[in-house]
Amino acid sequence: MKTTPPSKQSVVGRVLGLVAMVAMVAIGCGRAVAAPVPAPGEPPAPANAVERLIGSIRGQNAAYEKLTRLCDDIGHRISGSAALESAVEWAAATMRADGLENVRTEPVVVRRWIRGAESARLVEPRPLDLVMLGLGNSVGTPPEGITAEVVLARTAAELDALGDRVRGRIVLFDNPMPSFDAKRGTGYGQTVGFRLRGPRLAAERGAVAVLIRSVTAHSLSTPHTGVTLYGDTKVRIPGAALTVEHAAYLARLIQAGQKVVVHLKMAARDAGEVPSANVVGEIRGREHPEEIVVIGAHLDSWDVGQGAHDDGAGVVMAMDAAAALRRLDLRPRRTIRVVLWTNEENGGAGAEQYVADHRAELDRHIAALESDMGGFRPRGFGLDLQDAAAERAAVEKLRTWTKPLAKHFPGRWPVLEPGMAGADVGPLVEKGVPGMLLLVDESKYFDYHHSPADTLDKVEPAALTEATAAMAAMAWVLAESKERLTPMGASAPRSPGTP
C-alpha cells in the first residue's frame, strides 16, 4: 500500500453532507434501486453459510497456493511491465477456472516508469558503494550522473535552517522510522513524508538530488523504494532511498563535521502511457444481484522482491474468498465482486478508472473492502465514510453483524476502526461508497514493504488463510444481511447530483 491522505471531508463538508442526506430522505430523491424480489427457485442461503465458508478456507491452502503461483511464476509486476500483464491474464484465467462469473479485464491506461540502471557511490571522505533504490516515478540523473556534496536534514525545520546551503547540494533526509508499537502503530505515516515530498521540497530550495533513509524501522542492508510525488513543481530532481545503514552512516559523517560527497547515477525514466487492466469477477447475488460488495486488492507491485505481502496477499485473499463461495455453491443475497486494481503503487489509475467505469452503479455499491497491509493475522476492519454520522451508524451495524463471527477468530475480534480505508477504495469513498480495509497484525509489514525482501517466504500460510477467512466472512455478512450497511442516500457523494 501507499499512504493516502485522509479521505474524510472537512467538518463543513460533513455538515453539508448530513443536510443533503436529510433533505434527500425528506423528499425521497435517493438513488432508488429495484425492490428486493427473490429470484424464483433460488433458495435462501443456509444458516451456517459463514461457518462453512470459514471452514472451507481453513481446510484448504488455496490462497497460499495462488500466492505461490503469482510470486514464483510471475514475480514482481510494476505498472506497464510484461509481468503485470501476465498477472492480469493469470488472475482472469484463475477466476474463470474457479467458477467466478462475469470475469473480465477492464482496460486502464497507466504510465510506465522504468527504473533503469542506478547506483550511488560515496566519493568523499572515502569510496564506498551505497546500497540504494531509486524512488518510484523519480526522474533520472544526467547520463554522467550527479556528483555533489550532501547536506543533512532530519526534519522540515532542519531543511529550512539549511537555507542557502541546500543550493547545488544533495539533501539527505535521515528521519528514522520508530519500531512498531502496539499502541502507536507502525510509525509509517509519520515517516514517509520525505519519500513523498522530499524531492519536491528540496528542489524548491535549489537542491540537485535527494537521498532518503529507507522508510522502515528494521533493516538488514535493505533498501525500500516507494513513490515520490512531484506535484506541480517545475524543477524535478532525482530521489533515491539508501539503506538505513548507509543513510545513518552518511548522517554520522556529516554530524562529525566531515565533507560528504556522493555520486548518484539513475537512468530512471517515464516511458509514457501503456495499456493495463483491472481484473474483475463476481459471485452474482441471488436476490439483489445489482447491489455490489467489492472485495479486492491491487495486482501491481514495485519492481523488486515478489510483491508477496504488498499486495499479492490481498489479491489471493479476494480471489480465494470468492472461489470458496463457488466451491461451496453459496450465493449471497447481493453480488460479491472481486476487483484487482492495477497501478496502485505509482499512479492510482486503476482505482480512478474503476470509479469512472462503474459510476452508474456506485450508489448500488454496498461497500468496498480492500486488503493492502499484507497477509498477516487478521485483527479487524477499518471503515471510512464521507459522512461521520453514517460512519458511526455503520460501525454500530458492523459491531452487531460481526458478533456471531467473533467465536471463529481469536482474541477480541474484530477491531473496528472508523476513518480507515486504503488507497484503491479512496476514489470510491470520495463518491460516497463505504470504504473498508482489512486490518492485520502489521508489526512486520514495513520490514518488507517495497523492498527486495517482500517475498513468499515472509508469508506464513496459516496467517494468510486466517486473513482470507476474515475477508470472506465480512464479504458474506455485507452481501447477505437483510439490511444495507448504509441506508439509501447515506453514502451519496459529497455534492448530490455530482456523477
Added chain:
Amino acid sequence: MKTTPPSKQSVVGRVLGLVAMVAMVAIGCGRAVAAPVPAPGEPPAPANAVERLIGSIRGQNAAYEKLTRLCDDIGHRISGSAALESAVEWAAATMRADGLENVRTEPVVVRRWIRGAESARLVEPRPLDLVMLGLGNSVGTPPEGITAEVVLARTAAELDALGDRVRGRIVLFDNPMPSFDAKRGTGYGQTVGFRLRGPRLAAERGAVAVLIRSVTAHSLSTPHTGVTLYGDTKVRIPGAALTVEHAAYLARLIQAGQKVVVHLKMAARDAGEVPSANVVGEIRGREHPEEIVVIGAHLDSWDVGQGAHDDGAGVVMAMDAAAALRRLDLRPRRTIRVVLWTNEENGGAGAEQYVADHRAELDRHIAALESDMGGFRPRGFGLDLQDAAAERAAVEKLRTWTKPLAKHFPGRWPVLEPGMAGADVGPLVEKGVPGMLLLVDESKYFDYHHSPADTLDKVEPAALTEATAAMAAMAWVLAESKERLTPMGASAPRSPGTP
C-alpha cells in the same frame, strides 16, 4: 567469528594429559616461574579496584567511540587490504595514546583474497538477478562465467542421493538455519557445514559450482559470506551464498519440477602472501609481570558491512578494558596483554603466529580471553582447557572468584560454560593455555554476521559498555588473584616437552 572444530582432545588424550599432569606434579617438573616478589615501592591494588574499573567503563562511552572510529573512518578490513593496515596503525596509535605499555605490531604473513566483480543470474525458467556474495577464499569462475542447471540438496544424504546428477551441475545447498532459541542456541554450528565444506563435497562429485543459502535465520534480502575450506581437494570450484529469499525461491522452483539454470560469474582470486600484523599492548603486572592474561579479538573482518559486531566490538572491548586500567592508574598483580589478531576470518595466520612468536612464554599465559560473538549484553564466559579435570577445577575457581562481581551485573551472571572458546585462542588452547570466550546475548548476532548489515547502527552503546565492563572485570580477576587459574603444569601442552 568463524566456527572452529572443538579443540578438546579425545578421551584418550584427556586421560594421557591427566596422567602427565599427575606425573609432573609428583616429580615436581612443572615449568617453574619466578616466585612472587612484590616490586619495590609498588603498592597493592585497592580493594575496590574492580568496582572502580566497572564504574569507569560505565561512566564513559569510550569503547563505542573507538568502535565509531574503526567502523566509520576505516570500515570493513579484510586481510591484505589497505583498510586492515590502517586499522593496525590506528589500533597501535590508540593504545599508545591510551597509555598502554609495550605497544607493538607483530608481523604476520597472510594470504590475500580478493572478491572482485561477481554476480549470479537466474537464466531459466525466467531471468532474475540474484542477490549473492561469493564465499571467502573461493576460487573464481572462468571470465565468461559458469552457466549450468541447478540441483538441490538440503542434506548430505540428499547430495548422495543425487548421485551422478551432480556432474556438470551447480549444487544448491538449501539448509535453513533455525531461529535463535534460548535453550538450543543459535543453530549456526549445525547449519554452517555446507558453507565450509559444500564446494569441496560437491566438487568431489563432479559439480561445477556451489550456491548455498546464507547462514542466517533472518534475512531481509541479506547475503552472508564466510570462509569455505577446500582442504586438500584437487578440483576447486567456486562457491557463493544467495540470500535466504533467493535460495528458497530456487529450491521451490526445483521442487515444483522446473528446470533451473543459473549463470554465475566471480572474479575472485588469491593474490598471494602479503604482510599484516597482530597488534599488542600491555598493562604490565606489578608483582608477576612475566605472567600474562591475554584479552583480545580479531582486527580483520569480511569485506562487507563495517565489521562492527564481528569483531570490531571485541577489539574495542579489549582496548578499552586496558585503557580504563590506565585511566584509573590500576596495575594488577600480573600483566594484562591486549592482543588484536589479524586474519581470523580467512586463514587464522595471526593466531598461529602469536603462538609461534610467544612460545617461550606460553606456560606463563594464565588465560587467553577473547570476544568474538558481538557487542551484545554479556552473560558469562566460556572456558576451554585441554585437560578435563583441570577445566572443571578452573571453572570452580572462576565460580568462586566471580561471586563478588555478580552484584554488578544483572541476572544470574556469569554463566560459565566449559568447553567453549573462540577461533583466535584455539592455537593457544592446543598449547595448553586456558582459552576463554566472552559469552553474550547472541540472539541477533547471526542476523548481521558476515553481511553488509554488520554496521555500527546495530551496536547498542549500553550493551557494548556492559560487555567491556565484563571483559575488564574478568581480566582483572585473572590478573590480580593470588592463585593462578590453573596450577603450574595443569595447562601444559598435550605432550609435555613439546614446544
